Amino acid sequence: MGGKGASVLANSNPILEISKLRIEFDTPRGVLQVVNAIDLTVREGETLGLVGESGCGKSVTSMSIMGLLPEAVATISGGSIRFRGKELTTLSDKEMRKVRGNEISIIFQEPMTSLNPVFTIAQQLVEPLRQHKRLSKRERRERIIEMLRKVGIPRAEQIVDEYPHQLSGGMRQRVMIALAMLGEPQLLIADEPTTALDVTIQAQILELMRAMKQENGMAVMLITHDLGVVAEMCDRVAVMYAGQVVEVAEVRDLFDRPKHPYTKGLLSSLPTENGRKQQLQSIKGSVPRPNELPPGCAFAPRCPNVKPVCEIKLPDMYVTENQYCRCWIYDTNVGGGAYGEATVAGG
Template identity: 65%
Template structure:
């Protein structure tokens, strides 16, 4: 677990819009080690998916681009590779599971035709060998009748089966890093549990690294080793999963955990964080969370806090300024 598979350093992503330049991701630093699952959690609009698209080299060109920082895969810089060079990596060394399989799978091609693409691009297998590999992978992810389903179309499968197809598509070439962007959002609770168990099993058997993006803290608790909490395009807390649930530091992390329903408490209404995540062009001058924070004071409204090191976690909050003088430029 010491080998660094992915390193993201000071990542800043910008988009050109009719209103000017906006920056949905600002100065993000993290790493994912071999055999480790790192979770990214936060509300919609916090920059989670944009970060994953930057890692995959899938930012919408030419409007979206990496303005500063770098992304390294096993020490090799991949943040400014051209599309041809990234295609050699995607599906082979790095793969992604998208949150809605029905929009990710092409409705006019069979399952077999779509799953054969990465094998044709990254291997020298013949047609019969490719078909056999696909059938074996479909069986591995728990799809019955794999010999028949390979010739069927996405609309003929249930949501859970389509998500299993997406997992098999991502796993065909045994990537070193798997990015899963809200992989269970559109599924019911029972299927969610099956998909998460399947992903953990495949990750464990292949000793690969996983970057799991979600807004569901239950998924984080069940699946991840470490977690980073994002808000308004920045990391506001970085720690291991146990510490986050037992001792969250940032007021935003505390608010997310407080909003979870508790089995032993009966309340008429759940706690919710007031307000909304600001748009990238409307982030406050000081701390991005200052307009929603219950502990806000004057300095929060005028100065943006750095990421501070607190024992085994880091936190972007002025409340802990007196506890540490170590400002983190890169999260280790």
């Protein structure tokens, strides 16, 4: 389960540090807070999984890292995004273009809409090489064909001049991986990279991503709602709910002893591996909309462990057994120590 493991990665330097990040959207219903003071760290060489239900803020967070939030409606209203010590939120468009596709790359979840249907594969893959590498036209073409071969695309010399609609979904996603890898990034963000693919192709794409990561030694932020993919690919996991990170743990620890009631609910909804019949549990209710968030913990209306304080005050992030959990049950004044020793993160 997972990648290198805690023993190797615990001493790795952070490559990406997100601190107290807040993102607001200006909508006809008013200003909505879609990401609320999240903290995240990606270490060198690790794969961090970012999981949660649709609408929890995972993709918005990734777009903020890339500087791709829609300026007309989205605003980073607070916090910091630092890549190798460089503050990304204050970079100009020109400075951000030097980072995007070069030091940090992204794979989007739907290759058919991410690739422009009126341009050939070569015309779309050449852009990061034009932007970031000093190569001749011939060298750029050779580099593109070489990368297409690396990601397992047959007939690369012919496919390079074809259009996206001429390729299967799996081949288009391989093209997206090739596009992301051309700049030799230090950090790859993969936003639901296998959602639209069948199971066989999904396994091939995940294995390809793992191989490319090992070859380049890059860090990966893998955004997904699929806990099976997390178990297979990730070293650590951050769980998001309603715009907040509610739990962070090494992948094995998360599956063996989840701390947050929401994480426990997610895991209890999974079928068993040994094929035994099991009454799958569901989490009652639904994720609140950004304009309908309760004053306290956002999960309180759905939580089986809810206490009066949960409905009026947001809990701190607590550290217990080397896991981070945002829940009042780990506060000794509320939970009474019944859930083990815990301290406030950063306190």
